[in-house]
Amino acid sequence: EETMLKPFIADLMQEFEIEFDWHGADFNYNDGIPENATAKLDVKRFIQVFNNIVDNAVKYGCKDKLMLYVSACVLGGSFVLTIRDNGPGVPEEKLVHVFERFYRVDGERTKDLGSTGLGLAIAKELVEAHGGTITVVNAPEGGLEFTITIPLSGGGENT
Ligand code: ATP
Ligand code: MG
Numbered sequence: 001e002e003t004m005l006k007p008f009i010a011d012l013m014q015e016f017e018i019e020f021d022w023h024g025a026d027f028n029y030n031d032g033i034p035e036n037a038t039a040k041l042d043v044k045r046f047i048q049v050f051n052n053i054v055d056n057a058v059k060y061g062c063k064d065k066l067m068l069y070v071s072a073c074v075l076g077g078s079f080v081l082t083i084r085d086n087g088p089g090v091p092e093e094k095l096v097h098v099f100e101r102f103y104r105v106d107g108e109r110t111k112d113l114g115s116t117g118l119g120l121a122i123a124k125e126l127v128e129a130h131g132g133t134i135t136v137v138n139a140p141e142g143g144l145e146f147t148i149t150i151p152l153s154g155g156g157e158n159t
Helices: 005-022 043-060 107-113 119-129
Strands: 002-004 026-032 038-040 067-075 078-085 133-138 144-151
Touching: 002 005, 005 026, 005 043, 005 067, 043 078, 043 119, 043 144, 119 133
Parallel strands: 026 067
Antiparallel strands: 002 038, 067 078, 078 144, 133 144
């Protein structure tokens, strides 16, 4: 449905802050969304995308003190959400595979966590169903960084 992005993301961050806290994670949210920006979101599914990424950060991110940096803005007619952790990241040559079904970076290391390797494949499908894109890089600061881009309603006239 047509969603006012600023309050929606603010609410989502507030909800997740409790969960982050529960996992002992420190959380930093940088909101650069203009007041009037809207996008057609399947809210439940969008939350699932965010949840799958955060779930990974908790599982594979920093074992010491997990940090999560979330930043939201509007750029070139799209809503852009980036989510970065301070974990070990993923070796460059394996990074291109993380959105594949059942792909897990290190089978031995991760086999006992009760995971199937579907979280990011599902996230990609859900983002693309919104007409958007999802990409991942090893951040220069360290850690894995996801960028989700969703087209704004009205081709960006409301930016
Ligand atoms: P599932 O999500 O089905 O429980 P999964 O977490 O193993 O299983 P994905 O979420 O698709 O599967 O992630 C694929 C792989 O990418 C993971 O197994 C892990 O090796 C790697 N990965 C994902 N997120 C991170 C992260 N934040 N830091 C380091 N590695 C990650
Ligand atoms: Mg996962």
